[in-house]
Amino acid sequence: MIPVMEIFGPTIQGEGIVIGRKTMFVRTAGCDFRCSWCDSKFTWDGSMKEDIRMMTTEDIYRELREIGGQSFNHVTISGGNPALIKDIGTLVDLLHAESCQVALETQGSKFQTWMRDIDQLTISPKPPSSGMNQNLTILDDVISQLDATKINLKVVVFDEADYQFAKQMHHRYLNLPFYVQVGNPYLEDEVNAHTSKLLARYEEVIDRVMQDDDMNHVYVTPQLHTLLWSNKKGV
Numbered sequence: 001m002i003p004v005m006e007i008f009g010p011t012i013q014g015e016g017i018v019i020g021r022k023t024m025f026v027r028t029a030g031c032d033f034r035c036s037w038c039d040s041k042f043t044w045d046g047s048m049k050e051d052i053r054m055m056t057t058e059d060i061y062r063e064l065r066e067i068g069g070q071s072f073n074h075v076t077i078s079g080g081n082p083a084l085i086k087d088i089g090t091l092v093d094l095l096h097a098e099s100c101q102v103a104l105e106t107q108g109s110k111f112q113t114w115m116r117d118i119d120q121l122t123i124s125p126k127p128p129s130s131g132m133n134q135n136l137t138i139l140d141d142v143i144s145q146l147d148a149t150k151i152n153l154k155v156v157v158f159d160e161a162d163y164q165f166a167k168q169m170h171h172r173y174l175n176l177p178f179y180v181q182v183g184n185p186y187l188e189d190e191v192n193a194h195t196s197k198l199l200a201r202y203e204e205v206i207d208r209v210m211q212d213d214d215m216n217h218v219y220v221t222p223q224l225h226t227l228l229w230s231n232k233k234g235v
């Protein structure tokens with residue numbers, strides 16, 4: 001059984017290596033971290049606990065088709081931390097059998113064997129501003145068990161200390177595609193209220209990276225969905 005917080009889409013993947021890709025989302029409940037700026041706190045802070053549903057793989061697939069019809073062939077699993085949940089392996093298998101690609105968002109604190117089957121696996125180690133202290137020994141261990149050609153790193157940057165952390169992560173895992181993602185401090189959900197402020201923050205991060213010869217082989221990206229819809233749920 002899989003604890004599901006929400007299923008939505010199709011929408012665009014707003015982040016990272018497949019930014020812009022048409023995709024459905026399955027968001028699991030529960031996280032082993034408590035990031036200060038988490039844009040999905042409702043998955044772990046109890047505020048929406050009555051929305052959590054224990055679902056089978058078949059239930060989830062049925063609901064994906066009810067909502068998305070035939071209008072998708074890509075599903076992103078996020079959370080919370082989906083890597084806490086053993087049973088996601090059967091969902092990945094069913095989606096593949098139904099000709100869907102599967103992406104996963106996780107922070108690299110936990111390994112599951114089914115993570116090897118994910119088509120685009122994004123690992124997002126947490127920088128100082130999150131208030132978390134990412135265990136790098138565990139992160140090394142998780143990454144060492146995965147196929148480097150199927151994983152990428154994405155570090156959220158709010159400030160200079162985060163930027164230095166991003167640099168450290170890039171150089172620790174130089175063989176992995178590396179994404180610097182601009183942090184969103186505007187966690188209310190009014191659509192369009194924050195676009196220009198977010199773009200200004202994006203430009204600041206771009207400026208930092210452009211001047212830095214230690215950061216030549218990286219991608220700098222905004223959260224596209226946040227530019228469009230702020231922190232609205234279910235998009």
Ligand SMILES: C[S@@+](CC[C@H](N)C(=O)[O-])C[C@H]1O[C@@H](n2cnc3c(N)ncnc32)[C@H](O)[C@@H]1O
Nearest residue numbers: 037038039040079080081105106107124183184
């Ligand atoms: C909500 S998390 C869920 C998956 C997993 N727990 C993780 O953190 O990777 C999905 C992505 O959103 C990013 N994220 C969360 N809050 C954010 C914020 N306020 N601004 C920018 N990115 C954020 C996370 O760093 C992560 O890369």
Ligand SMILES: Nc1nc2[nH]cc(C(=O)O)c2c(=O)[nH]1
Nearest residue numbers: 012013014015078105225235
């Ligand atoms: N459109 C859209 N793209 C996303 N990429 C990562 C998301 C996430 O919350 O993990 C997310 C999300 O919530 N919505």
Ligand code: SF4
Nearest residue numbers: 031033034035038080
């Ligand atoms: S690890 Fe991800 S889901 Fe968990 S608190 Fe941090 S950003 Fe939120």
Ligand SMILES: [Mg+2]
Nearest residue numbers: 039040078225
């Ligand atoms: Mg999100």
